[in-house]
Amino acid sequence: MNILITGGCGFLGARLARTLLKQGALSLGGEPSRQIDRITLTDRVPPPADLAGNARVAFVQGDLLELAVNRKLPAAGTDVVFHLAAAVSGECEADFDLGMRSNFDTTRALLEATRALGSQPLFIFASSLAVFGNPPGFELPELIQDETLPTPQSSYGTQKFIGEQLVADYARKGFIRGRSVRLMTVSVRPGKPNGAASGFLSGMIREPLAGLKGACPVPRKTPVALASPATTVDGIIRVAEATEQEWGPLTAMNLPALRTSVGEMADALERVAGKAATALLDWTPDPAIQKLVKTWPGNVASARANALGLQPDRDFESVVREYIRENAGAVKLPVR
Amino acid sequence: MNILITGGCGFLGARLARTLLKQGALSLGGEPSRQIDRITLTDRVPPPADLAGNARVAFVQGDLLELAVNRKLPAAGTDVVFHLAAAVSGECEADFDLGMRSNFDTTRALLEATRALGSQPLFIFASSLAVFGNPPGFELPELIQDETLPTPQSSYGTQKFIGEQLVADYARKGFIRGRSVRLMTVSVRPGKPNGAASGFLSGMIREPLAGLKGACPVPRKTPVALASPATTVDGIIRVAEATEQEWGPLTAMNLPALRTSVGEMADALERVAGKAATALLDWTPDPAIQKLVKTWPGNVASARANALGLQPDRDFESVVREYIRENAGAVKLPVR
Numbered sequence: 001m002n003i004l005i006t007g008g009c010g011f012l013g014a015r016l017a018r019t020l021l022k023q024g025a026l027s028l029g030g031e032p033s034r035q036i037d038r039i040t041l042t043d044r045v046p047p048p049a050d051l052a053g054n055a056r057v058a059f060v061q062g063d064l065l066e067l068a069v070n071r072k073l074p075a076a077g078t079d080v081v082f083h084l085a086a087a088v089s090g091e092c093e094a095d096f097d098l099g100m101r102s103n104f105d106t107t108r109a110l111l112e113a114t115r116a117l118g119s120q121p122l123f124i125f126a127s128s129l130a131v132f133g134n135p136p137g138f139e140l141p142e143l144i145q146d147e148t149l150p151t152p153q154s155s156y157g158t159q160k161f162i163g164e165q166l167v168a169d170y171a172r173k174g175f176i177r178g179r180s181v182r183l184m185t186v187s188v189r190p191g192k193p194n195g196a197a198s199g200f201l202s203g204m205i206r207e208p209l210a211g212l213k214g215a216c217p218v219p220r221k222t223p224v225a226l227a228s229p230a231t232t233v234d235g236i237i238r239v240a241e242a243t244e245q246e247w248g249p250l251t252a253m254n255l256p257a258l259r260t261s262v263g264e265m266a267d268a269l270e271r272v273a274g275k276a277a278t279a280l281l282d283w284t285p286d287p288a289i290q291k292l293v294k295t296w297p298g299n300v301a302s303a304r305a306n307a308l309g310l311q312p313d314r315d316f317e318s319v320v321r322e323y324i325r326e327n328a329g330a331v332k333l334p335v336r
Numbered sequence: 337m338n339i340l341i342t343g344g345c346g347f348l349g350a351r352l353a354r355t356l357l358k359q360g361a362l363s364l365g366g367e368p369s370r371q372i373d374r375i376t377l378t379d380r381v382p383p384p385a386d387l388a389g390n391a392r393v394a395f396v397q398g399d400l401l402e403l404a405v406n407r408k409l410p411a412a413g414t415d416v417v418f419h420l421a422a423a424v425s426g427e428c429e430a431d432f433d434l435g436m437r438s439n440f441d442t443t444r445a446l447l448e449a450t451r452a453l454g455s456q457p458l459f460i461f462a463s464s465l466a467v468f469g470n471p472p473g474f475e476l477p478e479l480i481q482d483e484t485l486p487t488p489q490s491s492y493g494t495q496k497f498i499g500e501q502l503v504a505d506y507a508r509k510g511f512i513r514g515r516s517v518r519l520m521t522v523s524v525r526p527g528k529p530n531g532a533a534s535g536f537l538s539g540m541i542r543e544p545l546a547g548l549k550g551a552c553p554v555p556r557k558t559p560v561a562l563a564s565p566a567t568t569v570d571g572i573i574r575v576a577e578a579t580e581q582e583w584g585p586l587t588a589m590n591l592p593a594l595r596t597s598v599g600e601m602a603d604a605l606e607r608v609a610g611k612a613a614t615a616l617l618d619w620t621p622d623p624a625i626q627k628l629v630k631t632w633p634g635n636v637a638s639a640r641a642n643a644l645g646l647q648p649d650r651d652f653e654s655v656v657r658e659y660i661r662e663n664a665g666a667v668k669l670p671v672r
Contacts, residue, residue: 096509135508138483138585147474149485151504151587158505162498168487169494172471173432249474251487 008041220263223298344377559634
């Protein structure tokens, strides 16, 4: 089996690749499990060393829009495309045209290139919680369900929601087999901050644990819908493995969310690493980030994902401890 | 005031132009009413003679995608764009790439060209009931509301729904002022059949009244959500005149629907023009048309439109009689 992961050298793409390599085989859409022969990563930046040195991993560097338009990707024989590549929310809000190119034109071109293969690959589209937003004059329901009407309040969310529509129509037409899965905010992300408006939801844990100041630019009570990196990747793989019947309609599916708040996250950090950690939190408000984040709902239900056996992380303290286990080298404060 | 109507030489565009010319002024978005100085019609085909001969009407012939990309339209000083131009549902289902070009690329290019004016024109986007569909494995609610999640089951519906998202985000960003309004199936359309899958919902009345065979390719019980040409144009104009507060959120609004069935439509025809008319109906099923039409809901609510004072047509018999009054020359059968 041949797998393509776009954004494959990013944190999530690399983790997905490692998890797939470790499990060694995949049951695509409920078909009998097949050995994974090759994982092609595509990205602007090179892969991490462990993946670069893996004989089953190939790497195609470049601009994904150009690669797709020129039919360099996906290669013939690709069985499944995990389309994770995207410009992040903050970038897209600051530069509308960049977002349209990176998220809208690129997704369309990749769908066209996948269609052109003629072999109906499975196309897993990483959509986002950010499709939901609370626009002026519109009352979002108390609990966000899979079938709640998205009313995105960011260009990023709009572009992701349009991507869902394209994937559904390409699948309905039989050009691909397509599934859109809405990722919750992934926390705790290791490594460096990115341009996502939600980036502080990882930084407020990661930076204090490293002995650095961490920004908390929104009020404590701000509700958030999170998933750990492991839970997120498990969800994406389960979506690829579900049978057509398990998957159900072509509409997008919400991945499970741990519903918590920024204040509760800070409390969990304090339980794990004490006041030395939370003393490093900087609660200076950032209106631009607040404006985006406050439109995202915290109260997200995931009935379809639950029916696939997917559950949210148990609690945020466990998520913090998981981060520490996996990133011991990045943790400088003593942990209880 | 300067007005642009795309698809302006089609039946609906021409009717909108005539109605606007007759009322002579427009209160854009609740602003003080201003005199209409110029209506620019753009289309592939020339305008009807009455409009071509009107000193307040200008005409730009061509391919709208090219005109928009080359910034020929909208012209500087345009106050409002009524974007009605579209490839119809049957065409888009038969030729996916044509639909993407005509409905998706063109709408995006027109939005970009409108944004480029820098004057935030009002952009009224004619969306469609066809955004709603009943996909396998998905239970559509009994009654379709403004905030029901569209799950289009045609490429036409998908493209219209994507257009709604673009309009909302361009408006949210302040590039335009934007409003998307979902038209119901317009019946009775005069003139010649078009490629719309819903075309028979006009043809089954228009053709028998002209003494010709009329196709009814779906079962009598098929539910439909209709609006007469007059009601549809009144709705579009009311949407342009609503204040921001009356309009509400940037999500699309359902125009009012007369809920009836194909069988009840035939009964109304018989009450108006007798068995001589219904004897001309040909009930031979057409699976391709049935497949599209049966996914469209008949039971559509329009709370937001009602709050704007818009109401559906009273009953279908009145609609048939209105058609006869307006198109006496096309009616050959005796009418009661």
